[in-house]
Structures are given as C-alpha cells and as structure tokens.
Amino acid sequence: MNTRFRHYWQQLQESLWFVPGLLVITAIGLAGGLIEFDANTSWNGTKQYPLLFGVGAEGSRGMLTAIAGSMLTVAALAFSLTLTTITQVSSQYSPRLLRNFMADRINQIVMGYFVAIFTYCLIVLRTIRGTDENKFVPGTAVLVGLILALGGVAALILFIHHIAESLQTGTIVRHIHQETVDAIKSLYPDKFGDPIDDPEETKTALEYSNDNTGWHPVVSSHTGYLQRINTDGLLQWAIEHKVVLRIDRDMGAFVGENSVIFSVRSGMERPDPDEADWPDDLIKYVSIGRNRSISQDVSFGIQQLVDIALKALSPGINDTTTAVMAVDYLGAIVSQLAHRDFPTPLRSDGKHLRVFVLSADFEGYIRLAFDLVRINAKGNHAVLRRIIQALALISDCIVDENRKAIIREQALLVVAHAQETLATDYEKKEVRSLYDAMKEKWT
Numbered sequence: 001m002n003t004r005f006r007h008y009w010q011q012l013q014e015s016l017w018f019v020p021g022l023l024v025i026t027a028i029g030l031a032g033g034l035i036e037f038d039a040n041t042s043w044n045g046t047k048q049y050p051l052l053f054g055v056g057a058e059g060s061r062g063m064l065t066a067i068a069g070s071m072l073t074v075a076a077l078a079f080s081l082t083l084t085t086i087t088q089v090s091s092q093y094s095p096r097l098l099r100n101f102m103a104d105r106i107n108q109i110v111m112g113y114f115v116a117i118f119t120y121c122l123i124v125l126r127t128i129r130g131t132d133e134n135k136f137v138p139g140t141a142v143l144v145g146l147i148l149a150l151g152g153v154a155a156l157i158l159f160i161h162h163i164a165e166s167l168q169t170g171t172i173v174r175h176i177h178q179e180t181v182d183a184i185k186s187l188y189p190d191k192f193g194d195p196i197d198d199p200e201e202t203k204t205a206l207e208y209s210n211d212n213t214g215w216h217p218v219v220s221s222h223t224g225y226l227q228r229i230n231t232d233g234l235l236q237w238a239i240e241h242k243v244v245l246r247i248d249r250d251m252g253a254f255v256g257e258n259s260v261i262f263s264v265r266s267g268m269e270r271p272d273p274d275e276a277d278w279p280d281d282l283i284k285y286v287s288i289g290r291n292r293s294i295s296q297d298v299s300f301g302i303q304q305l306v307d308i309a310l311k312a313l314s315p316g317i318n319d320t321t322t323a324v325m326a327v328d329y330l331g332a333i334v335s336q337l338a339h340r341d342f343p344t345p346l347r348s349d350g351k352h353l354r355v356f357v358l359s360a361d362f363e364g365y366i367r368l369a370f371d372l373v374r375i376n377a378k379g380n381h382a383v384l385r386r387i388i389q390a391l392a393l394i395s396d397c398i399v400d401e402n403r404k405a406i407i408r409e410q411a412l413l414v415v416a417h418a419q420e421t422l423a424t425d426y427e428k429k430e431v432r433s434l435y436d437a438m439k440e441k442w443t
Helices: 003-013 018-040 057-092 095-102 105-125 139-166 169-187 199-210 231-241 298-313 320-338 362-376 381-395 401-421 425-441
Strands: 216-219 224-229 243-247 260-266 286-289 346-348 353-356
Touching: 018 105, 018 139, 057 095, 057 105, 057 139, 095 169, 095 298, 105 139, 139 169, 169 298, 169 320, 231 243, 231 353, 298 320, 298 362, 320 362, 320 381, 362 381, 362 401, 381 401, 381 425, 401 425
Parallel strands: 243 353
Antiparallel strands: 216 260, 224 286, 243 260, 346 353
C-alpha cells in the first residue's frame, strides 16, 4: 500500500469524525431506501400488523421528533464524556495517550450511532404527510426508527460501561502492551532484503557506508515525526537505480523541513557518483505526522508506559501501584524482544550492499524501559523490587549471554540505586535479598 495513503488512512482511523460520518451517510441511505420501499410497494403493514405499524401521521411525527431530540442530546453527552475522559487521562497518565482514546472504535461507533439516528429521523420526518388527499406515512421507516432508538438505549449503557472501564489503569496499560506487542511481532525479525553476514563483506560495506564522500542528501518537505518507512519500496528503488541508500533518522525521530532523512550514493559496483540518476520523489516512501505512531515504532509503546510510571512516581500523584503495574508491562514487552533476532544494519540484494539502516538494539530498549523509571523511583523500594522482578522475567526468555550481561548490569544498577536512596536498612536488605534470589537467572 502507498505510504502516503497509509498515512492518511491512519489519520482517518484516529479521528473522531470519520466513523460517525460514515454512519450518518449510512443512515441517510437507509432512510431513503425504506421510504422508497413504503412508497412503491403494495405491502400494507398497517393492515397486517396494526400493533406495529398502526401509527398515524401525527403519532409518527411526535415519536420521530422525540427520538431525534433525545438522540442529539445523548450524542452531545457522549462527546462531552469522551472529552472529559481524554482530559483526565492526559493529566493523570500521559498526554501521549490521547490518540488511543480518539482511535477507540467503540467510542467512535457509539457517538456516530446517536448522530446517525438523529439524521435518520429528520429524513423520515420530512416525508410524512397527514392530509387526506396526499396522506403518506412510511410505516416501515417509522418502525425502524423506533428500533434504532431502542438500540440507542443499549448503546448508551455500553458507552458508559466502556468509558468507566477505559479509565482503569489496568485497561490503559494492557492496551498499550497489546498494541506494542503486535508491532513487535510484525517488525521482528524484519525481512528487509538479505542481510550481509560475512565478516569481510560486513567490514567492507561498513567502511563504504561510513565514508562521507559522494553522498546525495534527500531532505524532508514537512515538519513532524517519522511515522512510517516503506522499506520494501526503498529496497526496490535502490536495486533499480544500483545505489546504496542510507537511512539517517531513527523511526519516531523528529524532523524539520529540509532535514536530511536519507543519503544516497552510487553502489559499490557503480562507483562513479556522477553517473547516478537521482529522482526527486524518494521522499514519498516515508510518512511524517504530527505525532509518533506505534505501528513501526516499538520505542513509542515503551515510552508511553515509561511516561505512566514517571507520572505515577511524581510527588503530585505519588501512585506506587500504578508505577508497579507499568513496570510489570514493561517487563512483558521487553520479554517479547528478548528472544527475537534484531535486523543487522546492512541489507543487500543478495549480491551488493543496498541499504544501511539505523536499527534499534536490545540494550537500547532495556535502557529506554528502565533507566528513567529507576532514577525516578528514588526512595521507593516497592518499585525498585519490581524492576528486579521484571528483569528476572526478561531473563527467562534470553538464551544469548550478551543479553544476559545487559540484564545483569541493569539489576546491579537497581541495587546500587537502592543502597544510595532507600531510607532504612530493612528496605535496602529487601532489595538486595531479591537480587540475590534472582541473580542466577542472568549469570
């Protein structure tokens, strides 16, 4: 799928108007179709089922008017509740969680449903005529309006339950965890051309890619965060033009207008850079948006949980339980990364170096997940103990000794921080005892 199209599609999915707009259009079509059905068929529901269809023109107008007015009021209430929830989550947890609530499908559907019923009733109302000469009451359309209104009662109950549930800390952190794990499963191991595994070839390719001569910069035309890179498209472009492409920005990085995103130079089999053909549309393979997105940016999912933990540890909130819960899910996310292969930075077409990427490594994710939480857990032995337990959980998924060494380093940092910041010998002993009980996992 085209990168720009993916970008716009993602923006639509995370908006509060797209799904309600679709439901309103559907309601207009449904109302028009049922009115045509009642006007052009000989089926007479009033005679066959008088209890269901036996509502006169005045009764139909009164009922639809009441439904339309009440649904518009409920729709305003739903929007108000959503905005209140967004404000509370932003202040209590993290402003970066706003997109999660705006993209919540239940919120979008329920709000759209109420507005759609209002629109449906207006369309049907305008066709009801009560004069004897031109009397027309679309009985089927009126009955469907009543059914939709009854469905609105159920939708309101569902919406209130969903809002109450979505404010729970467990629901918020689990949603972030699941979204991040889905991104991990799609990105690692990342198949982006063939990696260069031969040591000599790797050394030569690194020397070539790190040589700063002959590179042609490709700059951004927008300001924002790097949300998506079409890796397959870039690889095919590099193969087609026999060039080496170097990605100079990490996923999720902030770029300004005229900032360098890529650098391009002729391939090793085509050493003269003057012979290269540089098209101007290479930037179409990336999307830049106002905010970061998890789909290709695992770090952003981890950062959201870190933000929740830091907010909970702040003096103004001082919510140790929320911080502990965030640490638990941080451990669960990094556990998913612990046993996965990370892509090497060099990619080839099977014969020549084609792409040099900035790829994240396991140590970087570990530091992102726990460094700030550890530092801000000053004097909080419950959170420091939980970090050690999270590191032990991650160690259970590791078979690589180098990664175990990274976990061991983090655990020792926690113990040292505990010795420096905890107030009592009892708390220090608790942290040290837990480390001694768990250390066989990373040694």
